[in-house]
Amino acid sequence: MKSARAAKDLSQKDVADIVGVTRQTINAIENGDYNPTINLCIAICRALDRTLNDLFWEDDLNE
């Protein structure tokens, strides 16, 4: 998620504002400290123009 955000040249605050959560929540998700609901996952995916698999599915390609 961090790399997808960096690729779009957005800060945590920018993503937080688009999605409608606090910057701390985005930070906690990126660090793996918080598991977001599916609604928030979808909102983040839309904000970053990625799919759920790209951002939240860990395999050899997406790590």
Place this chain on the structure above:
Amino acid sequence: MNKKGLDEMQVQKKNSIGNQAFVMLLYLLMLDAGLYGFGFRWISYPANVMIILTLTAGIYVIRLITANAFVGPAAKTEKPLMTVVMTMFFAALISAAILVLMNNTSFSSPGQIEEISAPLLFITAGVAMVVAITTLIIKRIQNREDE
């Protein structure tokens, strides 16, 4: 998504802290009742209950602020220092005014409300000031860490 209230992580934290504060309130009230049963009266009723409530509420609010679950994403604009200081001064002024009014009016029953009104109002004002200062300090520290 909803930008008016707390976000989902904040709601989760708030619920958890709220539950703990509620249990703490229960324990403190039970402890107070137990001490009273054994004949130990640290302060007369109703000041004991008010102090326990104020203490628990104060801890609840401070924990909410430190966990960043007090205000939602929409209300994140930083207030200038002068506004905070003025608010604190105004709160103290109102407390003092209420105290003077309560002493001058006859609705307070002698020996009960009058005895505890002063400490209660000062405790309330004190807690409000502690909360305001803590919010200010934590917000500044968090903002510095973010940058």
